[in-house]
Amino acid sequence: MGKTLFDKIWAAHTVRQLPNGMTQLLIGTHLIHEVTSPQAFGMLRDLKLPVLYPQRTFATVDHIVPTDEREEPFSDSLADAMIKELRKNCDESGIKFFDIASGKQGIVHIVGPEQGITQPGTTIACGDSHTSTHGAFGAIAFGIGTSQVRDVLATQTMALQKPKVRRIEVNGKLAPGVYAKDVILHIIRKLGVNGGLGYAYEYAGSTFDHFTQEERMTVCNMSIEGGARVGYVNPDQTTFDYLRGRPYAPAQADYDVAVARWKSFASDPDAKYDDIVKYDAADIGPTVTWGINPGQAIFIDEKIPSPEELPEKDRSTAEEAYAHMKLRPGQPIKGTKIDVAFLGSCTNARISDLQEVARYLQGKKIKVGVKGIVVPGSQGVAALAESMGLADIFRNAGFEWRGAGCSMCLGMNPDKLIGDQLCASSSNRNFKGRQGSPTGRTVLMSPLMVAAAAVTGQISDAREVFGLS
Amino acid sequence: MSLPKISQVAGRGVYVPGDDVDTDRVIPARYMKCITFDGLGEYAFYDERFDASGRPKPHPINDPKYAGATILLAGRNFGCGSSREHAPQALYRHGFRAILAESFAEIFFGNSITLGMPCLVMDGHDIRALAALIEGAPQTGLNINLLSGRVSLADVTFPAELPDHAKEVLIDGKWDAIADLLEGLDAVKSTAAKLPYIQAA
Numbered sequence: 001m002g003k004t005l006f007d008k009i010w011a012a013h014t015v016r017q018l019p020n021g022m023t024q025l026l027i028g029t030h031l032i033h034e035v036t037s038p039q040a041f042g043m044l045r046d047l048k049l050p051v052l053y054p055q056r057t058f059a060t061v062d063h064i065v066p067t068d069e070r071e072e073p074f075s076d077s078l079a080d081a082m083i084k085e086l087r088k089n090c091d092e093s094g095i096k097f098f099d100i101a102s103g104k105q106g107i108v109h110i111v112g113p114e115q116g117i118t119q120p121g122t123t124i125a126c127g128d129s130h131t132s133t134h135g136a137f138g139a140i141a142f143g144i145g146t147s148q149v150r151d152v153l154a155t156q157t158m159a160l161q162k163p164k165v166r167r168i169e170v171n172g173k174l175a176p177g178v179y180a181k182d183v184i185l186h187i188i189r190k191l192g193v194n195g196g197l198g199y200a201y202e203y204a205g206s207t208f209d210h211f212t213q214e215e216r217m218t219v220c221n222m223s224i225e226g227g228a229r230v231g232y233v234n235p236d237q238t239t240f241d242y243l244r245g246r247p248y249a250p251a252q253a254d255y256d257v258a259v260a261r262w263k264s265f266a267s268d269p270d271a272k273y274d275d276i277v278k279y280d281a282a283d284i285g286p287t288v289t290w291g292i293n294p295g296q297a298i299f300i301d302e303k304i305p306s307p308e309e310l311p312e313k314d315r316s317t318a319e320e321a322y323a324h325m326k327l328r329p330g331q332p333i334k335g336t337k338i339d340v341a342f343l344g345s346c347t348n349a350r351i352s353d354l355q356e357v358a359r360y361l362q363g364k365k366i367k368v369g370v371k372g373i374v375v376p377g378s379q380g381v382a383a384l385a386e387s388m389g390l391a392d393i394f395r396n397a398g399f400e401w402r403g404a405g406c407s408m409c410l411g412m413n414p415d416k417l418i419g420d421q422l423c424a425s426s427s428n429r430n431f432k433g434r435q436g437s438p439t440g441r442t443v444l445m446s447p448l449m450v451a452a453a454a455v456t457g458q459i460s461d462a463r464e465v466f467g468l469s
Numbered sequence: 470m471s472l473p474k475i476s477q478v479a480g481r482g483v484y485v486p487g488d489d490v491d492t493d494r495v496i497p498a499r500y501m502k503c504i505t506f507d508g509l510g511e512y513a514f515y516d517e518r519f520d521a522s523g524r525p526k527p528h529p530i531n532d533p534k535y536a537g538a539t540i541l542l543a544g545r546n547f548g549c550g551s552s553r554e555h556a557p558q559a560l561y562r563h564g565f566r567a568i569l570a571e572s573f574a575e576i577f578f579g580n581s582i583t584l585g586m587p588c589l590v591m592d593g594h595d596i597r598a599l600a601a602l603i604e605g606a607p608q609t610g611l612n613i614n615l616l617s618g619r620v621s622l623a624d625v626t627f628p629a630e631l632p633d634h635a636k637e638v639l640i641d642g643k644w645d646a647i648a649d650l651l652e653g654l655d656a657v658k659s660t661a662a663k664l665p666y667i668q669a670a
């Protein structure tokens with residue numbers, strides 16, 4: 001019987017069984033950022049423990065960095081204390097820190113792949129639930145809590161219960177104007193926001209085979225919104241080509257050896273899964289959320305569902321959603337007025353996202369009264385976008401072009417919604433209060449749909465706005 | 470490192486209804502700007518409990534009737550969203566010592582167990598029935614018995630489940646994994662030695 005990538009990586013990284021039946025799993029690569037690591041370093045100090053493998057932890061700063069005035073000290077003294085604490089912890093422990101001055105800073109899930117740190121056949125952990133993003137490379141990547149950050153710093157391992165594996169196959173070609181973001185929103189809509197509880201998701205099928213590495217990242221990123229802590233795609237030539245020549249990827253002769261090894265981790269054709277589901281790419285349309293969790297999603301031309309159309313268990317959350325979003329069941333979502341358009345986050349702020357939007361936005365202007373901001377996922381993405389002329393396309397269209405960070409994805413820096421503003425957002429969470437205002441409203445969608453909403457001032461079908469067919 | 474063995478939790482309860490209560494609601498991101506967890510307790514459910522100018526809103530946790538409650542009752546998929554340990558930390562520091570819900574998000578569950586805060590799964594009807602009993606007698610304490618998998622209030626008892634591994638670590642006082650993990654350091658080094666990408670660095 002064949003094995004899945006998950007089984008193979010799990011076996012290669014198993015240190016031992018713990019007395020309580022959990023597995024002590026080696027974490028080969030550890031990523032940290034300023035929000036969830038300082039308390040972990042504090043715990044280490046209390047326990048008088050050193051960092052065991054400092055060369056296997058990499059740090060950057062993303063959640064609290066301002067995207068406009070980036071000189072230190074930051075105007076927010078708490079944010080300033082956080083970046084200084086991270087810098088100090090990294091210095092003291094000998095951990096590589098992609099600091100603002102390095103030109104390599106950015107959202108941790110964008111920096112890891114960009115630097116070639118994220119590699120197939122590895123285990124990765126980070127104190128952030130969107131660590132699942134790194135699974136796009138055929139790695140097992142876990143979002144962890146601060147106590148586990150401490151565990152990984154001190155022992156390079158953590159205690160885990162092995163999850164089951166569900167294969168999610170999507171086959172066929174996506175229609176024009178339909179993107180990786182729509183695929184994952186569709187999967188979450190179908191399987192539910194807790195459908196993935198206890199599972200690792202393997203994304204497979206011809207749609208994923210043809211996806212670029214960046215599209216795969218968008219899908220794996222939101223595994224956690226579907227309740228799965230881990231999501232991955234088997235590594236293939238697309239993955240190997242992406243990694244070639246990156247700063248932390250194996251160089252020259254080592255690269256070929258590494259590729260052979262990476263290939264060996266892919267799921268066997270006869271691998272056994274705990275569950276398999278299949279979707280047809282042709283059935284997926286541009287998808288937007290209407291509620292307060294990412295599973296409350298519909299195609300752009302559908303109406304907001306009424307309670308009777310929903311399974312009984314979803315009705316109370318739906319009622320809460322209508323009230324918070326100030327939307328009525330039975331209404332079309334299309335035409336809903338927006339206040340803010342946010343292009344950013346670890347879901348969709350990579351260079352290919354910006355390229356795709358710029359291609360259609362060129363020569364267009366965003367609607368007067370709409371605040372549009374573009375926040376590149378990393379300084380690397382920002383520099384590339386400048387050199388390719390994309391940044392100017394966004395500026396000319398009326399978007400504010402910002403420095404790299406998480407920004408309005410969660411509003412821990414000065415970029416926040418105000419009052420009950422409605423935001424068309426390329427991010428991953430539409431929870432109440434997520435974008436910095438308790439009454440703020442978030443509608444999740446693909447980057448091109450965000451651009452379409454910005455241009456028209458209302459939630460729109462990008463295919464119509466930009467003439468795609 | 471020796472930890473208390475947790476085989477039961479006793480205390481008064483408070484019911485915060487609603488499904489899919491995410492970590493942003495448990496602790497809004499703006500209160501995560503901190504380098505220690507101290508002081509997080511007062512911000513638990515902040516936006517649900519206070520309006521924009523900081524005035525208390527009607528919320529079970531603000532209700533004097535439930536003041537001092539240490540057991541939280543909740544709905545389905547409690548703690549979904551972020552991996553931030555700030556969420557269970559905020560609840561723990563607010564004073565909660567156990568949570569009863571219809572289901573829990575996975576990372577939240579793990580983070581809570583690591584703090585020694587049991588999260589037990591109950592049937593939805595039972596939760597609502599228990600909540601009604603608490604409403605009628607908010608001063609009466611609940612008793613959660615991890616061993617028997619039961620929650621009782623006065624003479625009424627409901628089943629409440631905890632997965633075996635979580636039950637074991639709590640009962641054995643091994644809910645914080647660090648001691649066990651440290652014992653395996655030799656094995657860690659030999660496993661790492663077999664993985665080229667770890668050695669290359």
Ligand code: SF4
Pocket residue numbers: 062063107108109128130345346347405406409410427428
């Ligand atoms: S961009 Fe958003 S989801 Fe991604 S790491 Fe930052 S805050 Fe989390």
